[in-house]
Amino acid sequence: MFDFLTDKLDNIISKVKGYGTITEENISEMTREIRLALLEADVNYKIVGEFVNSVKEKALGEEVKKSLKPGEVFASIIRNELINLLGSESSPLIIKNGITIVLMSGLQGSGKTTTVGKLGNYVRKKYNKRPLFIACDVYRPAAIDQLVSLGKSLNIEVYEEGKGNAVEIAKRGVEYAKNNGFDYVLIDTAGRLQIDETLMEELQNISESVHPDETLLVIDAMMGQDGVNVITGFNEKLTLTGCILTKMDGDTKGGVALSLRHLTNIPIKLIGDSEKLDGLSEFVPTRIADRILGMGDIVRVAEKASEVINEEEAKEAAKKMKKGSFDLEDFLKQMKQIKKLGPLENLIKLLPGAKKMGLNNIEIDPKIMARTEAIILSMTPYERRHPEILKASRKQRIATGSGTKVEEVNRLLNQFEQMKIMMKNLTNGNMKFPF
Ligand SMILES: Nc1nc2c(ncn2[C@@H]2O[C@H](COP(=O)(O)OP(=O)(O)OP(=O)(O)O)[C@@H](O)[C@H]2O)c(=O)[nH]1
Ligand SMILES: [Mg+2]
Known part of the structure; x- marks a missing residue:
């Protein structure tokens, strides 16, 4: 997922480990290489600048110069800066004791419906929740069938009324969940552009009528930095509690995961890394930083x-x-x-x-x-x-x-x-x- 960055950073850190002492000159060279690697991985240029300056400043500090193992210290500086960039505090999913209502939003084809399936499956296993899906994509033909068959394969009930008014369906779906002992409700909505006034208003109306605890934006990692405009646009209308970055297994160099938090202030809560229904993991900055640095993610293996x-x-x-x-x-x-x-x-x-x-x-x-x-x-x-x-x-x-x-x-x-x-x-x- 972060193979490109992992390779580049690993090379740079190995080089530093080869140096007996660290000089200003070789720090400059290393930071130049880091800058290029990050830019090539599609990290936003402003962020790259701040990141590199911060690494440089810390690397020039006394601690590195005096250290017998400058490479190790350098590696840990990079790790800490990566964690900072990813948002040092992770933003876990909101899981209430009673019922939790989650509204999913996003552009067409970003992976909303698939993620509804993945997330329902995830909270059922991890938090022992009893999920219900509500089918509110009343526009795309076959959208309801897609959710229904997803529900069937996971053995999760789907509330659907066929085509109709999405706001009303959402409202009745939530009522149905409350009356039937469901405690994690996922509302699947139609894909839309953030500039589509009518459809954005529909989302706002759904939100106002069901008062979701969590409003998530599903965003395709392949969009790269254009994702920033999408997040900002949706957030103006909806007040997002987080976003989900899908298709991280695709052809992306991963830089987008490093840029979004910093540029939008909306946390990434989850990442999708396969078409399969178990391809979802929580976005925990320390774990992502370790993955980027080739240190693996043992927690995910255990999970x-x-x-x-x-x-x-x-x-x-x-x-x-x-x-x-x-x-x-x-x-x-x-x-x-x-x-x-x-x-x-x-x-x-x-x-x-x-x-x-x-x-x-x-x-x-x-x-x-x-x-x-x-x-x-x-x-x-x-x-x-x-x-x-x-x-x-x-x-x-x-x-x-x-x-x-x-x-x-x-x-x-x-x-x-x-x-x-x-x-x-x-x-x-x-x-x-x-x-
Ligand atoms: N490789 C990969 N494919 C994904 C991932 N998430 C979703 N997809 C694929 O992306 C395509 C679109 O997914 P959907 O879940 O239908 O997207 P959507 O946002 O609901 O689409 P609309 O309802 O049309 O707006 C499907 O082919 C999914 O299998 C992911 O994390 N990795
Ligand atoms: Mg869909």
Whole structure:
């Protein structure tokens, strides 16, 4: 997402780490490089100027000169300045004890409807909320169907009246939510331009009639700095509580995420980074700064994992690993959970140091996992629990059943044995993790 900036800043910081001492001259050179990198990443030029001056001033300070590790100090100056720029205090979602009403707004195609789905899913998992979607896009044909099918796939109810008056629908939808025990209401609206008087008035009317706790603007990261005008335009009419930057997985160099807060004073609350319904994360400045600096986002990894991993099963598996009784049946269960996490490459990229270890471009062949699964599924449950009984004829049967070769079955069994020994050692503290 921030690959471009990560590469550039990493190069610059590595260079500084190579210097024994820091001089005014090499600080000037570094800040010039930072300036170019930020401009190229589409950060607003005024912000770039302020950022670079501030880094320079701090880098020239006594602390860096005296430090034995100037590179480290320099890196931490950049990190702090990035956090400042991103808004040092994060602006979490508003989650009320009772009902929370959220109005979504934005230009056409910015990702409003998709984000309604993502956000409903997110608050249900993270805050245990019971969401309701209200379909207020009464203009685009098929807009209501889109929301209804999204609701169906997530098992979230949608309040809709077909085409009609958006203000009235919003009002009745909120009433419906209050009367039926929903506690997080997401109002999906039609896309509109901030200069379209009639449609902007409609949004204002919806807002006045339902009094939303949160009014979010959904904005496509690809818009780059033009996003500033959109935010300002919508904010004049609506008083936004925040914006959501979508399509951060696209072809953007990410600079927009660094510019918006500073130029508009409206916090970015969430970012969307995939078309899928779990592609949403909270925008926490320290975590974003760490991502930009290639330090990963371990919190996001944990969040994703906790969404799919069954805690009881995980504890049970850990116990078995410790005892050395972890068998192929358990392995199969673990594999199924891992599969739910989506492509592993996306997760690995978020691990601290992934880039340094060359893991950010790793490709994991889903076929290998599928073959492993097919082999285990071709075993009987008894064989999975007692792989030691697998001799030639059984192996042949398994290979045929899974469309693989006996050598592959053997390889899997050997790897599994080694893994079991390693797991036992690791969990009993006889061995250190290799990192
Ligand atoms: N890659 C990517 N695509 C996204 C993301 N968010 C939305 N999209 C895609 O953007 C397109 C438009 O999304 P919608 O949610 O329909 O946008 P909208 O703002 O509701 O559009 P209108 O209702 O027509 O104004 C769809 O193809 C989505 O899959 C994202 O974070 N990443
Ligand atoms: Mg829509």
